[in-house]
Amino acid sequence: MTDKSNAKAYWKENIRYLFILLGIWFLVSFGAxxxxxxxxxxxxxxxFKLGFWFAQQGAMYVFVxxxxxxxxxxxxxxxxYGFDV
Known part of the structure; x- marks a missing residue:
């Protein structure tokens, strides 16, 4: 695998993880x-009611x-991908 294709695959997988984690955060903060x-x-x-708890504290805990x-x-x-130095 060349360096350019290696970096491209790395960023593609990185963006996929970002969207998954941001989706979870969105569901917890906005959804719950x-x-x-x-x-x-x-x-x-x-x-305390669970909806109130998520709105006030739960979303922050999940974000951390x-x-x-x-x-x-x-x-x-x-x-x-060999980017650990």
């Missing part, structure tokens, strides 16, 4: 906090977790 709020509010956690997941995925991707 706004769209599915009424359905989630029937469930309570610690005295997704950052760590992205770092782990990118480290594996760097090793796979």
């Amino acid at each position: 906090g706004i769209i599915f709020k009424d359905a989630l509010n029937t469930i309570k956690i610690g005295g 977790i997704l950052i760590f997941v992205y770092v782990r995925i990118m480290n594996k991707l760097d090793k796979k």
